[in-house]
Amino acid sequence: MASNIILTGFSYTGKSAVARTMARTMGWRFVDTDQLIVQSTGRPIPEIFSGDGEARFRSLEKAALAEACGQRNVVIATGGGVVMDPDNVRTMGESGVVICLEAQPVTIHQRLRQAERRSPSKRARPLLAGDDPLSNIKRIKAERQPFYAVADWTVHTDTLSVDEVVEEALRGYGIVKRKRAANADAGRAFPDAAYVVTTETQSYPGYVGWGIMNDLGGRMREAGLSDIAYVVADKAVHAIHGERIETSLTRAGFTAEHYLVEPGEASKSMATAEAIYGWLAGLRAERGHCIVSLGGGMVGDLAGFVAATYLRGMPLVHVPTSLLAMVDASVGGKVAVDLPEGKNLVGAFHQPRLVLADTQALSTLPPRDLTSGWAELIKHGLILDPKLFAFMDEHRDRLLGLDPELITEAVKRSVAIKARIVTEDEKETKGRRSLLNYGHTVGHALEAVMGYQGLLHGEAVAIGMSAAADISHRMRLLGAEALKEQRRLLEAFGLPVTAPSVDRDEVRLAMKNDKKVSGKAIRWVLLQDIGRSAIRGDVPEDVVRQALDDVIQG
Numbered sequence: 001m002a003s004n005i006i007l008t009g010f011s012y013t014g015k016s017a018v019a020r021t022m023a024r025t026m027g028w029r030f031v032d033t034d035q036l037i038v039q040s041t042g043r044p045i046p047e048i049f050s051g052d053g054e055a056r057f058r059s060l061e062k063a064a065l066a067e068a069c070g071q072r073n074v075v076i077a078t079g080g081g082v083v084m085d086p087d088n089v090r091t092m093g094e095s096g097v098v099i100c101l102e103a104q105p106v107t108i109h110q111r112l113r114q115a116e117r118r119s120p121s122k123r124a125r126p127l128l129a130g131d132d133p134l135s136n137i138k139r140i141k142a143e144r145q146p147f148y149a150v151a152d153w154t155v156h157t158d159t160l161s162v163d164e165v166v167e168e169a170l171r172g173y174g175i176v177k178r179k180r181a182a183n184a185d186a187g188r189a190f191p192d193a194a195y196v197v198t199t200e201t202q203s204y205p206g207y208v209g210w211g212i213m214n215d216l217g218g219r220m221r222e223a224g225l226s227d228i229a230y231v232v233a234d235k236a237v238h239a240i241h242g243e244r245i246e247t248s249l250t251r252a253g254f255t256a257e258h259y260l261v262e263p264g265e266a267s268k269s270m271a272t273a274e275a276i277y278g279w280l281a282g283l284r285a286e287r288g289h290c291i292v293s294l295g296g297g298m299v300g301d302l303a304g305f306v307a308a309t310y311l312r313g314m315p316l317v318h319v320p321t322s323l324l325a326m327v328d329a330s331v332g333g334k335v336a337v338d339l340p341e342g343k344n345l346v347g348a349f350h351q352p353r354l355v356l357a358d359t360q361a362l363s364t365l366p367p368r369d370l371t372s373g374w375a376e377l378i379k380h381g382l383i384l385d386p387k388l389f390a391f392m393d394e395h396r397d398r399l400l401g402l403d404p405e406l407i408t409e410a411v412k413r414s415v416a417i418k419a420r421i422v423t424e425d426e427k428e429t430k431g432r433r434s435l436l437n438y439g440h441t442v443g444h445a446l447e448a449v450m451g452y453q454g455l456l457h458g459e460a461v462a463i464g465m466s467a468a469a470d471i472s473h474r475m476r477l478l479g480a481e482a483l484k485e486q487r488r489l490l491e492a493f494g495l496p497v498t499a500p501s502v503d504r505d506e507v508r509l510a511m512k513n514d515k516k517v518s519g520k521a522i523r524w525v526l527l528q529d530i531g532r533s534a535i536r537g538d539v540p541e542d543v544v545r546q547a548l549d550d551v552i553q554g
Contacts (some may be wrong), residue, residue: 004074004096005173005470008148010141011080012111013101014157014165019077021166032077036064040351047459064500069095085149093150097176100151105141107158108136132274143395144444146535149425149432170325194412197331199351199426206331206355207411210404213244213358216292216319217252223354225290225315230283231258232276232303234295240364245294245319256318257283261299265452268298268338270346275282276306290315290353293438296322296369297457301344304335308350316352322365323373324458326357327380327414332422332433333409338452342513343444349427357415358407370402372458373494375439377414379465382486384421385530388413388488396492435533438525439465442548449502462495463551470547471539472526507548 007015016032025028034045037060041048048057057232061079068076069091076095082088092098103111112133148154153172157165177354182198192194193205207219210254220229229249233242238260246256260281291314293303300318307316336347362370374392381389391410392399398406418436425433443464446455455463469486487497502506511522521537522544528534 002471003072004067004069004076005169006076006078006092006096006098007101007169008078008092008098008102008151009080009101010084010108010137010144010148010279012115013103014107014162015077015101016166017162018157018169019075021162023075023380025166025170025220026073026075028073028075030077031068031071032069033075033082034077034079036067037061037432040064043358054465055452058085065089075181081144083144083150089150090146096149097153098175100148100154100273101165101169101170102154103158105134105137105354108137108141112137113274113547122190140422142536142538143534144535146432149434159257162497171432187394191378194357195331195416196478197351197419198423200334202351202353204352204354206357206415208326208357208408208415210408211358211360212356213241213319213361214248216245216317217248217250217254218354219354219356220249220254220290223317223318225353226253226288227255228285229254229256229258229292229317230280230289231292232287232306233258233293233297234261234299234321235260235297236263237299241294241319241321241361249292261302261553264297265298265447265457267387268302268336270337270339273306273309273337276302280306280310283313285310285314286480287311287314290317292317293330294319294320294322295325297325299324301334301336301347304333304350304352305337305347308335308348313333313350316350318352320355320357321361322369323362323411324369324376325373326359326411327364328376328418328436330357331415331418333426336355342448342510345454345513351426357411359404359411362407365403368456371494372456375458375462375465375495376489377410378486378489379436379438380414380417380494382530383435383463383525383533384417384509384526384531385413386529388417389485389530392493395488396489400493405536408417421466430449434523435525435537438527439463439468440523441511441522442467442507442551445507446502448501448510449506454500455496459496460499462490463497463499466497467547467551468525469527469551471483471524471543472528474546475536475539477534478527478529482527486527487531494528497551501553504545504548504552507552508544 004151007019009015018031028099037509038044060081062085065082065088141331153176155168191207195206196206197204249256261272291303291307292299300320304316307314320326332348333351335350336344338347377392395406399410421433439461442462443466446460446463469478470485473483490497523535523537524539526536527533
């Protein structure tokens with residue numbers, strides 16, 4: 001197992017001082033990639049920037065990082081922009097534990113000024129030079145923030161001494177090492193799982209395959225579940241799959257009970273949750289019994305919310321039957337019900353004990369529901385995996401025809417992205433998991449304004465992605481060709497890119513009630529290219545208005 005420690009973060013977050021102290025504490029060697037560049041070229045970095053340009057510097061930085069990461073038992077301080085290159089991110093991840101040092105822009109600015117006062121001849125980093133360095137810091141840091149979030153551990157250094165930062169970083173290093181060991185154990189424990197999610201408290205497998213629904217009871221036994229299973233199901237889905245599910249449970253020694261809810265988002269309410277509480281109470285459900293969700297994302301959210309809250313928490317198993325639920329809602333532990341004021345406003349994090357996705361169930365979906373699900377697979381490719389995007393483009397016709405091998409492969413690849421992000425950022429505290437909200441700011445607002453009628457969730461997200469890509473292009477983050485590529489693939493899979501006529505002012509108001517609002521500013525997930533995304537909180541209101549004018553008809 002790789003043993004190095006790599007420190008990332010913006011300039012003046014303390015990487016060099018902290019890395020030097022950590023190395024001394026651990027008896028390891030200290031390496032600074034900037035120093036390697038200076039040593040190899042015999043020139044200071046500002047001179048390389050001014051004489052050769054940033055592209056040349058990044059090439060030298062990449063070589064220096066590879067040299068540093070090729071060593072063992074070293075603590076490496078990196079440059080602030082090293083995370084922008086995917087190859088660098090992969091090199092660091094394979095070399096050891098990546099720890100990001102964070103600080104607020106105003107703190108970074110103060111440290112920059114202090115450094116200049118201590119050494120008047122000291123020149124600021126080239127990207128921070130100019131008449132308004134604080135604005136430069138805010139702008140550049142906002143662009144890089146999603147890439148800093150890829151770190152295994154983050155330490156906020158604003159109010160900490162170097163020794164205190166070292167202490168916290170070493171604590172994180174130990175936690176990450178133990179977590180990686182647990183991941184390895186989990187992989188050995190679930191050798192035939194399509195993916196394994198490992199959180200601070202548990203690991204659970206996800207199984208994906210064509211025709212595997214009959215395996216549910218046995219898989220639940222393998223997971224240590226027993227006794228009684230309470231199946232909460234969409235009424236229409238239960239009519240198709242209910243008998244298979246309950247037969248599988250009974251054969252594995254479970255007593256199976258079921259509660260059916262009406263299809264549609266309207267069932268995902270506090271009123272329905274209260275009705276299920278009453279049903280469980282009448283059956284004298286116990287904390288050791290298990291709740292099984294059978295259906296799409298609505299049922300998974302609802303049953304999961306009940307499992308998280310009844311008796312202070314019951315074991316949960318997801319059996320997603322929609323494409324959207326297989327690659328998104330069933331993985332990650334987010335459970336919730338809706339309020340009239342917005343979607344998913346009352347909820348919790350409650351991880352399942354296992355997820356079983358039978359891709360054969362997709363053949364029973366109404367065509368529009370299946371189409372809705374493609375939005376999430378395309379989204380995963382857009383934000384993080386250009387190869388998945390290309391895979392869907394290349395095999396579009398066979399995927400639309402539900403070729404068993406290809407649809408299973410597509411679901412596995414897509415859900416693995418979600419599982420990896422959940423493992424890295426279970427409760428959306430590091431910023432990494434926020435990338436999954438691409439398209440959801442406008443999408444959720446449209447659903448709320450339309451009273452959850454008229455648009456399926458994936459359709460709303462597709463329209464939201466169109467708006468977000470429009471904003472990305474207007475802010476000069478996304479090129480015109482990539483903008484066209486997104487639209488072309490969405491339309492190729494039958495997804496809408498414009499919304500029915502609704503009140504744009506109501507949509508903007510609904511966006512302000514969204515969970516992604518921070519400090520009254522909407523945190524937009526935007527694209528920089530196919531497979532590259534960023535989180536921005538500085539989108540001008542007029543840019544949002546123009547984007548909504550483009551995607552909302554009438």
